[in-house]
Structures are given as C-alpha cells and as structure tokens.
Amino acid sequence: MPNTLMWFRRDLRLTDNPALLAAVSAAGTDGVQALFVLDPVPFRASGRARTSHLARSLRALDRSLDGRLLVRHGDPVDEVLRAAAAIDAEEVHVAADYGPYGRRRDQRVEEALAGHGITLHRAGSPYAVAPGRIRKPDGSPYRVFTPYSKAWRAHGWRAPVAAPRGVTWLPAQGSDGLPAVPELPDVDLPDAGEDAARKQLTAFLDGPIRDYATDRDRPDRDGTSRLSVHLKYGELHPRTILAELSGHRGTGADTFRTELCWREFYADVLFHRPESLWESLDQRVGRIHIDSGRTADERFAAWASGRTGYPVVDAGMRQLLNVGWMHNRVRMITASFLVKDLHLPWQRGAAHFLDLLVDGDYASNNHNWQWVAGTGTDAAPYVRVFNPVTQGKKFDPDGVYVRTWVPELSGVESPGVHEPWTLPEQPDGYPEPIVDHAAERKETLARFARV
Ligand SMILES: Cc1cc2nc3c(=O)[nH]c(=O)nc-3n(C[C@H](O)[C@H](O)[C@H](O)COP(=O)(O)OP(=O)(O)OC[C@H]3O[C@@H](n4cnc5c(N)ncnc54)[C@H](O)[C@@H]3O)c2cc1C
Incomplete structure (x- = not known):
C-alpha cells in the first residue's frame, strides 16, 4: 500500500x-x-x-x-x-x-x-457529535440550547479509540522547523501537550468534579477543569472525557457534561450561521446604540487593563492579562460590564478576549459574547444586566478572588472589597468607578427600549 x-x-x-x-x-x-x-x-x-x-x-x-x-x-x-x-x-x-x-x-x-x-x-x-448532525425532526437546526442538549445526549457518541501501534513514521525531511515559543515572562501559562491534558483531566476527576455543580460558579475556588485549552488544541478529545465521566455519578458529572455540550452547541450554531462570527444573530437587538469616540476608547482601555474601579471586573481582566484565562462567571461579568455599563460593541470585547485567551475559540467566545449582549441564540434576556457588586459578593463572598488579582485591595476585607468606594478611605492606587452602574443600567434599558 x-x-x-x-x-x-x-x-x-x-x-x-x-x-x-x-x-x-x-x-x-x-x-x-x-x-x-x-x-x-x-x-x-x-x-x-x-x-x-x-x-x-x-x-x-x-x-x-x-x-x-x-x-x-x-x-x-x-x-x-x-x-x-x-x-x-x-x-x-x-x-x-x-x-x-x-x-x-x-x-x-x-x-x-x-x-x-x-x-x-x-x-x-473536534467534537463528540459533529456540528450539523443533530437537527430537529423537521431537519432544521436547533436554535435553543436545552432542546439541543437533550437531542445531543439522546444521539450519544462513539467510544474512544486507542492510539495506533507499530506505525512507521516517515522522517520529517525538508521540515521548516517547529515555530519558536514566544517569550512571555509576565504570563503564567498551563503546560501543553497530550500528557499534560491527560494529567489535568485525571486531577479534575480525582477531586473537583464532585462539587463541580456549585464550585464552577466560584472564581475564588479551583473548582473547574481547566481543560478548555486542551480541548481547543485537541490534546484531548471530548469523547475521551465523556467516556471517563460515565464512571462518575452525581450532579457534578452531570453538570460537567452539560458544559461540554455548550461547546458543541455553539460550534453547531456557527456551522449553520457562519456570518454570526462577527454579526449579531438578533439583528434587531444588535442595532442598539453604542458609544464611540474618545471617552468610549478611554473606557475600553480602563476595562482592558483592569482599572474600572469595579473590583470583580478588574480582577477578571487582570487574571486574563496574567494567565491568559478567566473564570467563566467572571467572563460573563466583565463582558456584561463592557456591553451594558460601558455601551461598547460586543465584537470589540470578543476580539480583545480572543487576543489574550489561551483557550480563545471563535465559536465559544463569540457566541458567549452574543449571549451576554442579548444578541445571540438562547440569549440572556436583554434586560439582564449583571451587577458587578452583587455578583462579586455572591460568587466571591470573602473577596479571595479580588484580593488575588488586585493587589491594591489586598488589605481590604469583604464585603468592602467589592465596593471600595464605601470604605472610609479609597485604597491607595485603586481607581474610583469610571461609571455609575445604576445609571448605566437605566441607560442600557432605555437604549434597548428604543430598538
Ligand atoms: C464572554 C465569554 C467568552 C468565552 N470565551 C471562550 C473561549 O474563547 N473558549 C472557550 O473554550 N470557552 C469560552 N468561554 C466559555 C467558558 O468560560 C470557558 O470554556 C471556561 O471558563 C473554561 O474553563 P474550564 O475548562 O475550567 O471550564 P469548565 O467549567 O471546567 O468546563 C468544561 C468545559 O466545558 C466547556 N464550556 C464550559 N462553559 C462553556 C460555555 N459557556 N460555552 C462553551 N463551552 C463551555 C469548555 O470546553 C470547558 O473547558 C467563554 C465564556 C464567556 C462568558
């Protein structure tokens, strides 16, 4: 042969x-x-x-x-x-x-x-079930997650296959060589490769999976799998993860399966609607008035550098700068802040995330941004505007996450750490809020009402 x-x-x-x-x-x-x-x-x-x-x-x-x-x-x-x-x-x-x-x-x-x-x-x-395969009984694609996820589970997936043995690999003659690894002294990145991915999966299944259903929302805990980057590069196949999950009972394993399904759902949506990479799926909501000009640019820069004066937002943006990853809950909070408190286009935030995320994936990133902006399939109701203070208090109750990433607040106790402007003195070097959340929330709702 x-x-x-x-x-x-x-x-x-x-x-x-x-x-x-x-x-x-x-x-x-x-x-x-x-x-x-x-x-x-x-x-x-x-x-x-x-x-x-x-x-x-x-x-x-x-x-x-x-x-x-x-x-x-x-x-x-x-x-x-x-x-x-x-x-x-x-x-x-x-x-x-x-x-x-x-x-x-x-x-x-x-x-x-x-x-x-x-x-x-x-x-x-790269998926357990290939995009485009699961369809409604009438042949059209699913537009909403829950029915898709039911059909996805019912469809099922093949068992994993072993690595081939005894292969005669041909020599790499005329290779242009492996690309250089860029020097990134300020960014702490995870190990790469198939072995590192397996190790990460084992560590997750040996412990955090048990409390995943609750801990996955807590940025102050190490409660998630950190597998996104390995899935992104295919160092691990989702089918392998799903097969290993079948040995785990309980809400942790079940919730985790659902999260993997979100990745598959967004790939499916993008497959059917490739233009939705950068265009709002809901064009009507996408027509909401957005800000531009110098103030908008300054606000974007404050958001990107983690200097908005809202601690959980700043902690997330600095986590992104420092480790190329951000906790899912905080991705939602920071994205909501950009779109609904700063009135900037979701595409601008999505591009910034893609630039910095080690797990940056077009389907997952851009469709999650659309979800937050209220322009996507399954979109969060547009009236939902994340309050960065209550979100911080609820999901980082002791302020551990904020203090980890925002050193200016390292000496501040909770709950003041989530609203430093209520403290007797503004912590040294930490900015005042760049906008008033309550006022911007009203402004967003008014803009939505106009479209
Ligand atoms: C604004 C925004 C941007 C995002 N951008 C990306 C991105 O570029 N790449 C990316 O892989 N995920 C993205 N996500 C989804 C989610 O935040 C990450 O998958 C998750 O934080 C990765 O960490 P983990 O592996 O520890 O997650 P776990 O909680 O351990 O989840 C397990 C796996 O399920 C999948 N998953 C979990 N949540 C989601 C979700 N909401 N949407 C799609 N898949 C999900 C991922 O493959 C993840 O690795 C984004 C979410 C938001 C709100």
Whole structure:
C-alpha cells in the first residue's frame, strides 16, 4: 500500500484520533507522514498566549513521534500538496474542521489535491457529535440550547479509540522547523501537550468534579477543569472525557457534561450561521446604540487593563492579562460590564478576549459574547444586566478572588472589597468607578427600549 499523509490541525494527539487511525490503516505496512502546516492566516490572528501554547503543543507531539513531525510554514493549499507529492501519497487524512475558515481552507486543499489524483479523507472532528448532525425532526437546526442538549445526549457518541501501534513514521525531511515559543515572562501559562491534558483531566476527576455543580460558579475556588485549552488544541478529545465521566455519578458529572455540550452547541450554531462570527444573530437587538469616540476608547482601555474601579471586573481582566484565562462567571461579568455599563460593541470585547485567551475559540467566545449582549441564540434576556457588586459578593463572598488579582485591595476585607468606594478611605492606587452602574443600567434599558 502507498504511504499516507496525516495532516494534524486541531487534534494534536495520538490517542482517540480516528483520522490518524484511518491514515495508519490506509498505509498498511507502508509509512505515515505526520504533517502540521503553520498557516500564517490563523497564526497571525492568534494572540501570544495561543501562539505559545501551539508551539509547545507541537513540541510535545513531535516528541511523541520521535522527532518525525514535518512542519511546513505557508499556505496549506501548496504545503499539503507538496508534502503529499513528496511521499507519493494517494490519501491525505484529517479530522473535519467545521469552522468558517477551516471549511473554506479544506475545500481549497481538497480541490488542489484532487487535481493530482490525491484524496482528502475526513474522519472525526473536534467534537463528540459533529456540528450539523443533530437537527430537529423537521431537519432544521436547533436554535435553543436545552432542546439541543437533550437531542445531543439522546444521539450519544462513539467510544474512544486507542492510539495506533507499530506505525512507521516517515522522517520529517525538508521540515521548516517547529515555530519558536514566544517569550512571555509576565504570563503564567498551563503546560501543553497530550500528557499534560491527560494529567489535568485525571486531577479534575480525582477531586473537583464532585462539587463541580456549585464550585464552577466560584472564581475564588479551583473548582473547574481547566481543560478548555486542551480541548481547543485537541490534546484531548471530548469523547475521551465523556467516556471517563460515565464512571462518575452525581450532579457534578452531570453538570460537567452539560458544559461540554455548550461547546458543541455553539460550534453547531456557527456551522449553520457562519456570518454570526462577527454579526449579531438578533439583528434587531444588535442595532442598539453604542458609544464611540474618545471617552468610549478611554473606557475600553480602563476595562482592558483592569482599572474600572469595579473590583470583580478588574480582577477578571487582570487574571486574563496574567494567565491568559478567566473564570467563566467572571467572563460573563466583565463582558456584561463592557456591553451594558460601558455601551461598547460586543465584537470589540470578543476580539480583545480572543487576543489574550489561551483557550480563545471563535465559536465559544463569540457566541458567549452574543449571549451576554442579548444578541445571540438562547440569549440572556436583554434586560439582564449583571451587577458587578452583587455578583462579586455572591460568587466571591470573602473577596479571595479580588484580593488575588488586585493587589491594591489586598488589605481590604469583604464585603468592602467589592465596593471600595464605601470604605472610609479609597485604597491607595485603586481607581474610583469610571461609571455609575445604576445609571448605566437605566441607560442600557432605555437604549434597548428604543430598538
Ligand atoms: C464572554 C465569554 C467568552 C468565552 N470565551 C471562550 C473561549 O474563547 N473558549 C472557550 O473554550 N470557552 C469560552 N468561554 C466559555 C467558558 O468560560 C470557558 O470554556 C471556561 O471558563 C473554561 O474553563 P474550564 O475548562 O475550567 O471550564 P469548565 O467549567 O471546567 O468546563 C468544561 C468545559 O466545558 C466547556 N464550556 C464550559 N462553559 C462553556 C460555555 N459557556 N460555552 C462553551 N463551552 C463551555 C469548555 O470546553 C470547558 O473547558 C467563554 C465564556 C464567556 C462568558
């Protein structure tokens, strides 16, 4: 049988990788070339945290392939064809990509390969259930999460597959080399690679899963899985997680399954409505008047640097700057603050998050932003405006989270830590609130009423 080419993309792992199994099986006793193409288009759009994670994850993958990962820098249309031709491959194997850019790219690659008699084979995807597969009985896509999640559970998913054994990996001849790992002395990022992902999953299932249903809302606790970055790069497949979860009973495991489903739902929504990446799904709500000009820019800068004078908002934005990740509850609070207290467009906040998040994912990020802004599917009712003080008191009752990320407030006790303007003295170096939440809430409701 002829050599085959395995083109890794968002599946930087050997275990539970159906595309890889297909490539190995098609090669028979011949060799498999492992390829990664550093496509300048998504690479330039990834912030430094993601660039770093990708570079480290590729190093891990290369190690598990005994240094035989062929890396090419350039347009995948040219590079995949070149790599396939070099080994006389008749088949290129990939996990299907359902994102707007990935689909267009794969179509171009597929056509280029077909011109040379080479076939692009797709097996699996970054999801337990591929986007587009679950539909209402009338064939139309789900627009609301709860019925989608019921159908998703009923549909089920395949069991994970083991890593292939005894593979003849072809040498990485003519490799352009692994991308450099950017120096990020100020950002504390998680370990990358398949082993790191497995370790993180085991640590979560050994403990935090039990109280996940309640702790997942507490930014002051280490109660969530921290698996988002590993899912983003496919160092772990959701199906692997779901299979391991089946051994865990209780509300923790059940809630966790639902959270994984949100990731799948948003990928499904984006698959059906690719324009919703940057356009409001609800165009009517999306027409709400937004602020622009110098004051708006200054407010955006205060938000981005964690200097709004609202402690939980500032703690979240500084956590993002320091570790490239933010707790989900605080993502909602900070996003709501930008859209509903500062009257800035959700797209501006989404782009900023994507620039800094190590787990930055177009479907999850932009659709969560739309949810907060009230423009998405399943949107929170637009009248819901998160109050940063009550949210802080409720989910960070002792102020532990705020004090961790906002050193100016490290000596302030709760509940004053969530509203420092009520203290006898404003803490040194900490800003006064840049806006009055109660007034901005009213303003937002008035603007909504107009559309
Ligand atoms: C404004 C905003 C932006 C977001 N941007 C991203 C993003 O770019 N990438 C990203 O992966 N998630 C994003 N999320 C969802 C969520 O905040 C993160 O997935 C979660 O914080 C990651 O931490 P974890 O792995 O410890 O989560 P856990 O609580 O352990 O959840 C397990 C997994 O479930 C999935 N998940 C959980 N909540 C959500 C959700 N609301 N939407 C979609 N998937 C979810 C993730 O894959 C996550 O890793 C965003 C949420 C908001 C409100």
